[in-house]
Amino acid sequence: MISASIVGGSGYGGGELLRLLIGHPEVEVKQVTSRAHLGEYVYQVHPNLRKRSQLKFSDPATIEAVDVLFLALPHGAAQKKINEYAALGKKIVDLSADFRIKDTALYEKWYGEAHSAPEWLPKFVYGLPELHRAEMTGASYISGVGCNATAANLALLPLVQGGLIELDAPTYIEIKVGSSESGAEGNSGSLHAERANVVRTFSAFGHRHTAEIIQEMGMTNASLTMTAVDLVRGALATVHATVKAGVTNKDLWKAYRAAATENPFVRLVKEQRGIYRVPEPKIVTGSNYADIGFELDESNGHVVSICAIDNLMKGASGTAVQCMNLMMGWDETLGLEFTGLHPI
Amino acid sequence: MISASIVGGSGYGGGELLRLLIGHPEVEVKQVTSRAHLGEYVYQVHPNLRKRSQLKFSDPATIEAVDVLFLALPHGAAQKKINEYAALGKKIVDLSADFRIKDTALYEKWYGEAHSAPEWLPKFVYGLPELHRAEMTGASYISGVGCNATAANLALLPLVQGGLIELDAPTYIEIKVGSSESGAEGNSGSLHAERANVVRTFSAFGHRHTAEIIQEMGMTNASLTMTAVDLVRGALATVHATVKAGVTNKDLWKAYRAAATENPFVRLVKEQRGIYRVPEPKIVTGSNYADIGFELDESNGHVVSICAIDNLMKGASGTAVQCMNLMMGWDETLGLEFTGLHPI
Amino acid sequence: MISASIVGGSGYGGGELLRLLIGHPEVEVKQVTSRAHLGEYVYQVHPNLRKRSQLKFSDPATIEAVDVLFLALPHGAAQKKINEYAALGKKIVDLSADFRIKDTALYEKWYGEAHSAPEWLPKFVYGLPELHRAEMTGASYISGVGCNATAANLALLPLVQGGLIELDAPTYIEIKVGSSESGAEGNSGSLHAERANVVRTFSAFGHRHTAEIIQEMGMTNASLTMTAVDLVRGALATVHATVKAGVTNKDLWKAYRAAATENPFVRLVKEQRGIYRVPEPKIVTGSNYADIGFELDESNGHVVSICAIDNLMKGASGTAVQCMNLMMGWDETLGLEFTGLHPI
């Protein structure tokens, strides 16, 4: 058993992490912090944890040293205090965007300000095991992943690793997302009466997660288009890319099957019959799976690649636990066995 | 053509009222006020009004005299300035709860404070035409109605007017409501991620609208139980009452048919086949209809009476326009012809 | 007053048409047919019409001659009996896909079979007033429009009419749709427990409505990607196209403003603040509006054009009534004044 604490535990990502760590067979959760909910039982904010944890939210100033420290703070907070956190956690997994982008110029371009702790950037492994598994074993610092970037990158993974698409061709990545992406604070547009029934293309291009696609996939001409739909959890990436001349359906099958074989949480969904023939976010709700699928129009090389994830799991906290497992040399799937529900 | 203005036009009730008045053949809207959205086009807040109105929100302090002044303010605001408003509007329809309850003791019991302008209470007709139509012709002041009270009162109307139930027996009124009842401001529980998928019995008894049921129906032992469901617009009242000894299904049919015949916006829904056999709020969305239905267990006298309304229409702004029509001596249904949608 | 009948009135398109014709000031509805619901009141199937119509569904074999005959039949049925229908209706509006495609080869390619009445194809005007208004005045035969094609074509209209995009460049049209598109019959995937919460990319490319985009817009390299979302009514088209060299935001503003000025049901939605900054299908629910908007990435010429419609209104029955109005020489907006709801 190791010890772990969570800094920033009242948000959706922090709550999901807490749920996973409480159920993890090798972890004992020591502290979970929240200034706004100081002294409250964690189950008063995350009601699913009632009867599962008697922890109370503690003051971030009281955090004690642990084996693994998880940071689930708003953007910009972790980089400002990273030296302090490093003194408390033998290992750190930071769920925010602070240590994802390795190139300070790229970071500055997409985040609009200089990084506060650039010397720490090379110490962090980018937190997607499907891309950096080998580097994670024994690592000390792992960054989080953007949920939308993860859906996009896993949709692209078989195509890019297989060398099947033109990396410089215009690539349009349509992402449909649920309301939990807006966080527990929300904004005026997050009110149920305004957010229910929406199909709202709130960002045509320019979403910050694009930086993670550029960095990890080497796509120089990719754009992310974000559409909010009536769903709480889930993100679906529908990628429109162009295959290299001569690439066939058979090549794609091979690449997608390989991705599903090599990665325990990646599943290929491409059925000819039944209701669930393509990846759908609702089917992975609560699980760490990323379901992928594709269609190729051989007449013009247009490939549509799809990836469905739970944005709070594979897109955030599930992947963070998967990273911890790899860091500690444990089975990658430990504590992440929940299979999702049907119907839902 | 008469002139009308709305004080408090950025909320959901005010917006719905504006939509109705813009489409009303006998009304010209002069001003709509909003402090928060001063100077904005009304369609920036109520996007359905784009291309229908070039009005901008004006300062409440600039309201000019009109034929009919509608007050759509938060609870307590109208009673404090009623003398000022009365100087501006030849006739007033106040959508708030301020002038609904005629008995100051009853008001104080349910609203927790003394009324600021008790001398005005007798001047206002309680604003439900199905109960006070005759008094409304030529009236100068009409109050609003509580949306939940309206669903309950119209479910009870055939039973009470027909003298069919025991008024003093325990009567349980279960109301299921959509999120627009929480208003455009909302609260932490109104965030989509928290409010979606809910079946949340947020008030077991003690809801303020109970006062309107006591006053209008003479029910001394009725309680309102409120449950939030995943819906934006709509309220369904399911009333559990006890019929007097000897009352039969035939008596009920007669009373419900009479209610539907006498009231243009009341419809009896009681079918043996098809999908829509009972009243449902989604079918009246955007319309001013109140659909009613019933089931009687002749073995024990238990009657279940149901009423479905759109809380922003029959439960608020639609009824307010209906009251104006009656005040002005026009056809009750003028400007309220929208029939609702199917499917929706 | 003219007379009109609807052949095929129990489906969603037929029901919506019936709602509109009942409320139309210049139309008297004579008959509405349905084999499955023969003899039932129309409000038993379309419960919103209760108290608005006492019509019963009649046998298609009993249809009598009328001024305008609306055909709302399943694909393939109208073309087989078009001579019979032409003997009954002085004018015909056919909502199906049967007379939309003028080129028999294009029809055959996308519909997989030869057309049964090719001699009738040139007699029908393609039923989108925003593209063929002039030809409609006094016309006798007008086809329906595909709902998805309409969302796509109206998103493309300012770009194509303004000569602003490369017609031959790959154009990806992402369409998100509600469940009413599946019709009143549905399929196993239409069951609420399976269809709720979906983000289901059910067609990556190859949707039949593509033929209408090819024909009307001259796009040789456009593909439609269809995603089902949790919504009953509504379709949103998000078009990814490439502007010609030198085209600027200013050019786009001009073209989109022109489209909104020239067409009473087209609105430009492009706001800097507020909740509703872009077109959203829920805001046009029940109305005949098509809301359009755009974003241009001047760095690479990527334009995202958006159009939101109610698939049963602007995407089907609303446009059919608009066509009738033009055929008869009436005001285009007659009977189509409903403005939509907020919140919803």
Next chain:
Amino acid sequence: MISASIVGGSGYGGGELLRLLIGHPEVEVKQVTSRAHLGEYVYQVHPNLRKRSQLKFSDPATIEAVDVLFLALPHGAAQKKINEYAALGKKIVDLSADFRIKDTALYEKWYGEAHSAPEWLPKFVYGLPELHRAEMTGASYISGVGCNATAANLALLPLVQGGLIELDAPTYIEIKVGSSESGAEGNSGSLHAERANVVRTFSAFGHRHTAEIIQEMGMTNASLTMTAVDLVRGALATVHATVKAGVTNKDLWKAYRAAATENPFVRLVKEQRGIYRVPEPKIVTGSNYADIGFELDESNGHVVSICAIDNLMKGASGTAVQCMNLMMGWDETLGLEFTGLHPI
């Protein structure tokens, strides 16, 4: 490890059971039957099981002997073949209504026909561990529970076991349910376009599950009112009962706390602040918890007791696994550890 098979595995209850048994540490699933999906992989029907099970649906005729046989068949099927099934399963858990009601007259009254195997009725323990835990240890035959009856009975349990309410007073039990209760077959009203956004009181009284409340709680004057809401999983019971003279809030606290202490899956939810102050079905989605709460109006003895469950878990398959655990002498919670999600 024991062996288990499921007869009838393609429905929602069967699928949920399969999910639980696949994840159960002491069970090996041998066969799952389905005539309609014979030969298909189970994950083609239950897509959440992809990568978790390579089982295919087998023919019911090929079922082999196992330690525990689960029957998840439509009503009436199990009682007709119970002798055959008893020859195959050392122990049987039947999820249907066939062996729940011990009194044949009561069964006949509510199910409208005579029981086919009355001699088997006394052999089955009624399958709610919170009521019959002691009898389950070592039992061979356990019946299922009605989902609505379970929500009602667990809401009533503290009141009845504590002797706090009048058993003969009129008791109105309002149940709000999701669409998964209609099963994987559905009906015309289950189509998404018709079932979305509903608040449909489809049964005012007379629901069959009432028989289980009469039998288990001894309530002679209880009625169930069923309302469908827009939710896939979940049932909320809101019980209106009357406490005995002199019963106070303190008595209720004691009784509810006792229920939560004595039963691992019962939780008391009664908070003064936060968003989740009362039991809500969405919070127990996928878990086996039954959350209970109450409010007492001391002025008139009206008690509102609430219970939220996942109808497929605590209301069906979760409880079936809990029963198996007790039958086998294992920890009651084995394989039922999933805690539910927030937000959802």
